[in-house]
Amino acid sequence: MSLLWTGLVAGVSSLVAWFLANFLGKPILAIREKRREALNVAERYAGVGPMSSDELRDKASKSLNDVANDLSAYSRERAIGT
Numbered sequence: 001m002s003l004l005w006t007g008l009v010a011g012v013s014s015l016v017a018w019f020l021a022n023f024l025g026k027p028i029l030a031i032r033e034k035r036r037e038a039l040n041v042a043e044r045y046a047g048v049g050p051m052s053s054d055e056l057r058d059k060a061s062k063s064l065n066d067v068a069n070d071l072s073a074y075s076r077e078r079a080i081g082t
Contacts, residue, residue: 029066034067035071041063
């Protein structure tokens with residue numbers, strides 16, 4: 001009987017671990033990676049100002065808008081992890 005009980009507990013705990021990894025862990029890791037990308041883009045274009053060339057300002061603006069849109073998509077997703 002204790003072997004059956006042990007197997008049942010192991011099965012339930014493995015299901016809980018699978019749920020936590022897939023529905024909480026993966027979205028958190030995806031958001032973390034996207035945030036890291038946003039920080040890299042922000043650091044890359046930190047020196048861009050009003051005196052920079054139009055081409056550089058446009059490129060910086062486009063890159064920052066792209067990564068900002070990606071991050072805001074996670075907030076609209078309404079997943080448990082986000």
